[in-house]
Amino acid sequence: MATExxxxxxxxxxxxxxxxxxxxxxxxxxxxxxxxxxxxxxTLLGPSGCGKTTILRMIAGFESPDEGEIYLGDEPINELTPxxxxxxxxxQSYALLPHYNIFDNVAYGLKLRNMDKEIIREKVIRIxxxxxxxxxxxxxxxxxxxxxxxxxxxxxxxxxxxxxxLFDEPLSNLDAKLRVDMRNEIRRIQQEAGITxxxxxxxxxxAMAMSDEIIIMKKGLVAQIGDPHTVYYKPADEFxxxxxxxxxxxxxxLTAKDGASGVVTVEGNSIEVSSVDDDVSVGDTCSLVxxxxxxxxxxxxxxxxxxxxxxxxxxxxxxxxxxxxxxxKITDFNxxxxxxxxxxxxxxxxxxxxxxxxxxxxxxxxx
Amino acid sequence: MARSRSAExxxxxxxxxxxxxxxxxxxxxxxxxxxxxxxxxxxxDSFITEEGPTLSIFQRVLAMPNFRTxxxxxxxxxxxxxxxxxxxxxxxxxxxxxxxxxxKVMDGLFKVVSMLPVVSPPFVLSLSxxxxxxxxxxxxxxxxxxxxxxxxxxxxxxxxxxxxxxxVCYMMFKGLLKNIDPSLEEAARDMGxxxxxxxxxxxxxxxxxxxxxxxxxxxxESIADFANPMxxxxxxxxxxxxxxxxxxxAYDKDGAAAMAVVLLVITLIMFVVQKYVLEARSTATxxxxxxxxxxxxxxxxxxxxxxxxxxxxxIFVVGMYICVPFGALFKTWGRDFTLTTxxxxxxFTRQQGFKAFQDSFILSLIASPITALLSxxxxxxxxxxxxxxxxxxxxxxxxxMAVPGTVLGVGYIRGFSGGLFGSGILQGLYGTGIILVIVFxxxxxxxxxxxxxxxxxxxxxxxxxxxxxxxxxxFEVFMTVTLPLIKDSFLSGLVTAFVRSIxxxxxxxxxxxxxxxxxxxRINELAEKGAYGSACAFATILIIITYGAVLLMxxxxxxxxxxxxxxxxxx
Numbered sequence: 038m039a040t041e042x043x044x045x046x047x048x049x050x051x052x053x054x055x056x057x058x059x060x061x062x063x064x065x066x067x068x069x070x071x072x073x074x075x076x077x078x079x080t081l082l083g084p085s086g087c088g089k090t091t092i093l094r095m096i097a098g099f100e101s102p103d104e105g106e107i108y109l110g111d112e113p114i115n116e117l118t119p120x121x122x123x124x125x126x127x128x129q130s131y132a133l134l135p136h137y138n139i140f141d142n143v144a145y146g147l148k149l150r151n152m153d154k155e156i157i158r159e160k161v162i163r164i165x166x167x168x169x170x171x172x173x174x175x176x177x178x179x180x181x182x183x184x185x186x187x188x189x190x191x192x193x194x195x196x197x198x199x200x201x202x203l204f205d206e207p208l209s210n211l212d213a214k215l216r217v218d219m220r221n222e223i224r225r226i227q228q229e230a231g232i233t234x235x236x237x238x239x240x241x242x243x244a245m246a247m248s249d250e251i252i253i254m255k256k257g258l259v260a261q262i263g264d265p266h267t268v269y270y271k272p273a274d275e276f277x278x279x280x281x282x283x284x285x286x287x288x289x290x291l292t293a294k295d296g297a298s299g300v301v302t303v304e305g306n307s308i309e310v311s312s313v314d315d316d317v318s319v320g321d322t323c324s325l326v327x328x329x330x331x332x333x334x335x336x337x338x339x340x341x342x343x344x345x346x347x348x349x350x351x352x353x354x355x356x357x358x359x360x361x362x363x364x365x366k367i368t369d370f371n372x373x374x375x376x377x378x379x380x381x382x383x384x385x386x387x388x389x390x391x392x393x394x395x396x397x398x399x400x401x402x403x404x
Numbered sequence: 405m406a407r408s409r410s411a412e413x414x415x416x417x418x419x420x421x422x423x424x425x426x427x428x429x430x431x432x433x434x435x436x437x438x439x440x441x442x443x444x445x446x447x448x449d450s451f452i453t454e455e456g457p458t459l460s461i462f463q464r465v466l467a468m469p470n471f472r473t474x475x476x477x478x479x480x481x482x483x484x485x486x487x488x489x490x491x492x493x494x495x496x497x498x499x500x501x502x503x504x505x506x507x508k509v510m511d512g513l514f515k516v517v518s519m520l521p522v523v524s525p526p527f528v529l530s531l532s533x534x535x536x537x538x539x540x541x542x543x544x545x546x547x548x549x550x551x552x553x554x555x556x557x558x559x560x561x562x563x564x565x566x567x568x569x570x571x572v573c574y575m576m577f578k579g580l581l582k583n584i585d586p587s588l589e590e591a592a593r594d595m596g597x598x599x600x601x602x603x604x605x606x607x608x609x610x611x612x613x614x615x616x617x618x619x620x621x622x623x624x625e626s627i628a629d630f631a632n633p634m635x636x637x638x639x640x641x642x643x644x645x646x647x648x649x650x651x652x653x654a655y656d657k658d659g660a661a662a663m664a665v666v667l668l669v670i671t672l673i674m675f676v677v678q679k680y681v682l683e684a685r686s687t688a689t690x691x692x693x694x695x696x697x698x699x700x701x702x703x704x705x706x707x708x709x710x711x712x713x714x715x716x717x718x719i720f721v722v723g724m725y726i727c728v729p730f731g732a733l734f735k736t737w738g739r740d741f742t743l744t745t746x747x748x749x750x751x752f753t754r755q756q757g758f759k760a761f762q763d764s765f766i767l768s769l770i771a772s773p774i775t776a777l778l779s780x781x782x783x784x785x786x787x788x789x790x791x792x793x794x795x796x797x798x799x800x801x802x803x804x805m806a807v808p809g810t811v812l813g814v815g816y817i818r819g820f821s822g823g824l825f826g827s828g829i830l831q832g833l834y835g836t837g838i839i840l841v842i843v844f845x846x847x848x849x850x851x852x853x854x855x856x857x858x859x860x861x862x863x864x865x866x867x868x869x870x871x872x873x874x875x876x877x878x879f880e881v882f883m884t885v886t887l888p889l890i891k892d893s894f895l896s897g898l899v900t901a902f903v904r905s906i907x908x909x910x911x912x913x914x915x916x917x918x919x920x921x922x923x924x925x926r927i928n929e930l931a932e933k934g935a936y937g938s939a940c941a942f943a944t945i946l947i948i949i950t951y952g953a954v955l956l957m958x959x960x961x962x963x964x965x966x967x968x969x970x971x972x973x974x975x
Contacts, residue, residue: 053407062407097873101413103406118417120875132870136888145884146874190870197874 042075042233043110043123043200045096050105052091065091067257069105073201073235073250078227080244081237083254084280089237092254093203096235098122109200125194126203129210131186133178139165139189140174146197164196167226184215191223195230202227204236208243216240220247241281245269253277271312271394278326278396285332285365287325287340288398294319301325301395304361306340313395324396329368331392334358334378338387340365344378360386418791424878427781432793434778435800438846441824442815443668443807449818450662465662474646475666478627481561481642486623488566490615492717493573499714501581503707504700510711513718518571520725522900523950525907525924527631527931528943529564532727534636535737535936556638564632567721569625573618580614581607586698599706613682620678624671628808630910631924635931643667644810644910651914657818664814668807675806728947731940747937748945755930755938760921761945767837767920768905771844775901779849780894783856784886788868789878805850809910816843816915835917843912844905851904852897859893860886892961899957903950 052066066088073079081089094100096107098119106113114122125146133142140161147157165171168188178186187207194202204223208216224247227234238244244251245265253260253268253276261273272278275286289303291313299313303325310325317323334344334356342365346357354372358365365386369375378384419425450461465471499505500514536543537555544553584607592602630644637645647667650660701707735742751757779801785791786798820839823831833839863886871885872878887894909924916925923946930939 052410055407098417099869099872101410101417103409115413116416116420118420118877119869119872120877121420124873126870126873128866128870130864130866132864132866134867134871134885145871145876149875149880193870193874 041198041200042231044075044108044233045071045073045201045235046108047071047092047096048106048108050092050095050102050107052088052095052100053103064257066095066102069259071252071259071262073233075110075233076231077249078224078234078236078247079250079252080248081235081252081254082241082244082280083239083260085239086256087254088257089239089252089254090205093126093205093235093237096122096201097124097126097203123200124203125197125199125201126205127187127190127194127207129206131190131207131210133186133189133193135178137178138174139170139176139178139181142178142189143193143196146193150197160196161192164192167195167229168192169222183211184219187211187219188222191226195226195232198232200233202232202234204234204238206237206239208238208240216243223247245281251281253280255280271314272326272396273314274396275324275326278394283329283366285327285329285363287327287360287363287365289323289325291317291319291321291323291395298390299395303340304363308339308393309390310393310395311390312393314397316397317395322398324398326394326396327365327386327388327392329366330370332365332367332386332388333369333375334367334384335387336376336385338385340386342384342386344380344382344384347378347380347382349377358384358386414790415792421878424789428785428791428793428797431778431782431785431797435797438842439800439804439807442812442819445819445825446661446664446668446811446815449658450665453658461658461662462665465659465666470641471646471663474641474643477558477640478642478644478667479670481558481565481633482623482626484562485565485569485626486619488562489570489573489622490619492566492570493575493618494577494611494615495710496570496574496714496717497577497581499710500578502698502701503710504702505707505711510715513715513722517718517721518575519954520721521568521571523903523947523954524725525631525927525943525946525950526568526629526909527635527924527927528728528947529567529724530560530632530635531731531927531931531936531939531943532724533560533564534931535727535731535940536724540737540739554638556636557640560636560638561633561640561642564636565626565629567724568629568632569622572625573622576614576618576621577611580611584610590699599701599703617678617682620674620682624674624678624806627667628671628810628910630808630810630913631928634928643670644808647810647814648914651814651817657814660814661818664811668811671806671808671811679802725947728940729944731936732938732944734937737936747941751938751941751945755926755942756921757926757942760923760926760942761949763837763920764906764923765949767840767922768844768902771841771848771905772898772902774841775845775848775852775905776894776898778845779852779897779901780856780887780890781882782849782853783860783890784882786853787857787860788865788886801849801853804846805854809847809908809912810914812843812846813911813914816911835919837920839915840912840920840922843915844901844908847908847911848901848904851900855893855897855900856890859890863889895957895961899953902953906950907946 047069050066050069051064053062054065055062069092081092083089091100095102098114098117102115106115108114109123134145137145143161143164144157147160161174162171165174168191170185170188170192173181173185178189181189190207207223208219211219220243236247248265250262250264251268252262255276261268261277263271268277268281272281275284278284278286287303289301289308291299292302292307293300294313294317297313298309298311301308301310301323308325334342340360342358342360344356344358346355348355349372352370354369354375354377356367356369356378358367367386451457451459453461496514496517505511533555535541537553539545539552541553541555544550588610589602589606592606597605627643630648633640633642633645634648641649643663644667647660647663650656650663731737732747733743733745734740735744735746782797782801786794816839820830820834823829867889868881868885871881876884907924909928912922913925913928916922923942927939927942927946930936930942
């Protein structure tokens with residue numbers, strides 16, 4: 038495809054809104070600095086109200102930033118209207134034009150560009166083939182299923198060969214099974230078309246499955262930018278650790294540090310660790326992040342614990358144990374041949390030093 | 405932190421769209437010039453004389469016993485009409501929504517009753533009341549043997565206005581009652597309440613703000629009404645007719661301006677209360693759509709009396725309208741009931757009927773597409789776009805709703821007869837057909853805008869955003885997306901504007917010059933002269949025209965409307 042891949046850069050971008058009730062201004066997006074590489078698939082991920090959609094709409098031009106500058110490729114685009122920007126958006130509600138059939142919907146952007154009829158026809162047919170809707174040109178939009186409407190919306194955005202493709206939670210109106218199919222489809226099509234894509238979602242599994250890079254947002258701030266591995270295994274803070282997957286947090290003290298390795302004391306137990314965040318120095322209180330699936334219950338291990346919940350879930354055994362005053366959740370996968378602990382049993386939480394990540398304590402208890 | 409930067413960027417984006425900016429500028433100029441300016445001139449005229457600001461004009465006007473009586477009359481009639489219309493409207497809506505009627509006849513009758521006042525000229529009912537209950541009235545003279553019954557005055561106006569305006573209330577209540585979740589009432593029933601108790605403790609409190617809303621809407625309509633008091637008022641003056649007489653009879657333009665200000669202030673206050681206090685509240689009480697159909701009342705002790713009352717009223721109303729064509733077909737109403745076509749012939753041979761229809765038709769035909777398009781553009785800007793002067797545009801176009809036609813007419817006389825502020829600029833407008841077209845537009849704009857706004861609110865914002873995002877500019881978005889999606893609303897706005905224009909009289913009668921003959925003005929003249937045969941002939945043809953327009957609209961909506969496009973190629 039002839040698409041010219043464009044990157045997107047946000048420099049110190051902020052957006053201020055007014056709370057309609059209190060009439061107070063607040064930052065919907067605060068000092069966002071983001072550099073999206075041409076051709077990459079980047080997800081804006083965060084809970085509702087974190088500012089992710091606002092960023093997307095600022096890139097599309099529907100909202101104007103209050104601070105900072107947005108670049109599309111090398112061009113500053115703050116003053117451009119949405120129709121002048123080389124972006125195309127796939128809307129949450131699909132936003133198909135109900136008075137046009139599929140062909141006219143997809144051809145809409147091309148007709149605006151005054152293209153030759155034959156070329157339009159050819160392009161539309163090819164793109165409908167790419168999204169798996171060949172032969173459906175004459176249907177009206179209300180004759181399509183949700184998934185098909187989604188494909189039309191995608192085709193319509195792709196066909197104008199934009200520099201950047203924008204997705205605003207496009208799968209949230211689909212049922213769970215279709216969602217999984219469609220996210221694989223979107224990723225495939227994006228890679229085939231070789232187009233830059235920015236994708237807003239609050240669904241972390243979607244973000245993990247599709248993205249080259251994930252931008253995690255929290256209350257208007259960019260909490261972390263990184264590839265799926267990094268944000269999962271080396272979360273920047275407790276918010277990220279808790280938002281992506283599930284995490285246990287154990288409060289401790291860093292007693293020794295050598296590069297990324299160190300020793301943390303938790304409830305009087307010294308634990309060797311290999312992944313210490315740069316911000317943590319010796320003597321600091323810190324949080325030890327332990328994923329439920331990274332720990333097992335054993336007769337010997339790192340931390341002594343008491344089982345307060347033990348439940349068989351089929352493909353895993355679910356435990357809640359107390360280490361001192363801290364609740365730890367453990368998921369023991371494929372438990373068929375494992376020893377099962379019952380409520381009231383004493384046991385040890387076992388994990389290796391590579392399975393935990395050490396963060397500075399933010400004081401904000403998220404677990 | 406400041407939001408000024410984004411505001412500035414938004415402004416820059418707006419200015420990057422010259423068509424949009426041009427439209428906004430033209431709109432603001434139009435609204436200012438033809439709605440705000442005439443009203444401002446009235447204020448200036450009635451407060452400022454050559455000696456400077458003064459209240460003397462008001463003192464003079466208010467000292468006239470006739471005017472004081474007119475104020476009292478207007479308020480009295482308005483209040484009673486408001487109460488009666490609300491009650492009758494509620495009864496009709498309740499029967500339609502709650503009572504099992506079963507018959508097609510009843511359904512049809514209800515539909516006719518709700519549509520008749522929309523398609524008929526405003527004074528038709530006055531004509532038929534005179535013909536039924538007046539001195540030569542069929543009912544009073546021939547059935548009851550009362551030789552000179554006086555229908556002119558308070559009761560005549562009240563009767564006619566109630567019958568004219570209650571369908572408006574009926575439609576309002578129908579909407580309200582439809583949105584009450586039946587399970588609320590079922591819950592009350594379930595806990596042991598009788599039907600009457602359910603009505604007084606659940607249904608009634610829920611629609612109470614709507615009741616106030618309907619009352620004020622009819623109250624405003626009643627005090628702004630010119631045509632009916634003119635024809636059936638006799639010596640019973642109301643504000644609207646006093647203002648008219650002050651200008652056409654006493655040639656007292658300052659006095660008329662002051663009177664118009666009094667009328668305007670009264671309607672404005674009510675309008676503000678209605679619009680901003682009651683309207684918001686009457687919809688806020690009702691949350692969401694009814695979850696499922698209501699169990700209709702089948703109990704005959706409720707059904708028969710309620711249905712009978714409605715049936716009688718409906719038959720009465722329909723009968724009144726049927727009276728009009730017969731009025732034109734009888735040789736001499738009340739004396740000689742031989743059928744004749746002489747009245748119809750006469751209006752064309754002696755009353756310049758052809759020119760009247762031609763003028764009315766052409767002017768309305770010019771005004772209606774402009775009105776429809778303007779109101780769709782205003783609705784689009786108000787609902788879908790964000791810019792600084794949006795509040796102004798919305799407020800002024802809604803304000804036009806609260807301005808009685810007579811007031812607007814006086815404002816135009818004062819504002820344009822000597823050009824802008826007496827400077828001679830735009831003086832050429834006065835007395836032309838253009839100013840009549842403009843009055844038609846201004847008078848129908850609020851209704852069209854309101855229906856456009858509600859139609860546009862139904863459309864997901866992202867549909868237009870998607871078109872915008874694909875590269876369409878505002879104009880292209882409006883033409884290819886917005887307008888096609890509100891085609892129905894546009895079509896009905898077109899026809900409503902046409903019907904309203906061709907049946908308009910209050911503002912027009914003050915502005916029309918001998919160059920133009922308008923049907924409504926002719927009917928008014930003939931009715932005043934007592935030439936009911938010719939008046940009825942005119943009115944009959946007018947009703948046929950308007951009804952034809954509505955039929956045409958329904959046909960087009962069915963054929964080409966949005967809803968059809970969606971189901972195309974179903975199966």
